[in-house]
Amino acid sequence: xxxxxxxPYAQALFTLRDDLDLTQLCSLVKEKxxxxxxxxxxxxKANKMELFKSFDPIIQSWLEVIWTKxxxxxxxxxxxxxxxxxxxKAGIACISITSATVLTDTQTQKLEEKLKQISGAKHLExxxxxxxxxxxxxxxxLDGKLLDTSWQTQLKQLQQFLNxxxxxxx
Numbered sequence: 001x002x003x004x005x006x007x008p009y010a011q012a013l014f015t016l017r018d019d020l021d022l023t024q025l026c027s028l029v030k031e032k033x034x035x036x037x038x039x040x041x042x043x044x045k046a047n048k049m050e051l052f053k054s055f056d057p058i059i060q061s062w063l064e065v066i067w068t069k070x071x072x073x074x075x076x077x078x079x080x081x082x083x084x085x086x087x088x089k090a091g092i093a094c095i096s097i098t099s100a101t102v103l104t105d106t107q108t109q110k111l112e113e114k115l116k117q118i119s120g121a122k123h124l125e126x127x128x129x130x131x132x133x134x135x136x137x138x139x140x141x142l143d144g145k146l147l148d149t150s151w152q153t154q155l156k157q158l159q160q161f162l163n164x165x166x167x168x169x170x
Contacts, residue, residue, distance in 0.1 A: 010081035091122030
């Protein structure tokens with residue numbers, strides 16, 4: 001649901017200008033204290049907008065719209081989605097990979113080569129995480145899609161199948 005709200009605001013700015021550098025704004029809104037200031041009703045909107053005085057006028061106007069529509073609390077997600085759109089335009093795929101154990105350099109290299117082919121991206125930005133609960137296999141998140149080959153998920157699916165037919169109870 002949140003994604004349906006976030007997308008149009010990021011897409012609107014991206015359609016207007018796809019060359020804006022929002023990294024500074026994204027860094028600011030990721031800070032809990034900064035967002036507390038923006039969401040504080042005792043601070044006037046004019047004072048809050050002063051914080052963005054150094055930003056491009058288009059960004060300021062865009063922020064006005066977000067404020068008017070009372071979506072300022074979603075600003076971190078909106079900024080992040082805008083950056084994703086920019087990366088996608090530049091041919092960069094952001095991929096999150098979770099494995100049960102730390103992958104070797106060879107495994108990482110082969111996996112990234114395959115993911116590059118699958119995604120059609122020129123470049124990859126991969127983030128790696130280890131989750132021992134997976135038992136074995138991988139979870140790969142790419143463009144909002146999840147490929148889950150973990151044993152944990154396969155065992156859960158098997159258990160659900162068996163429970164459906166009354167053969168197995170935990």
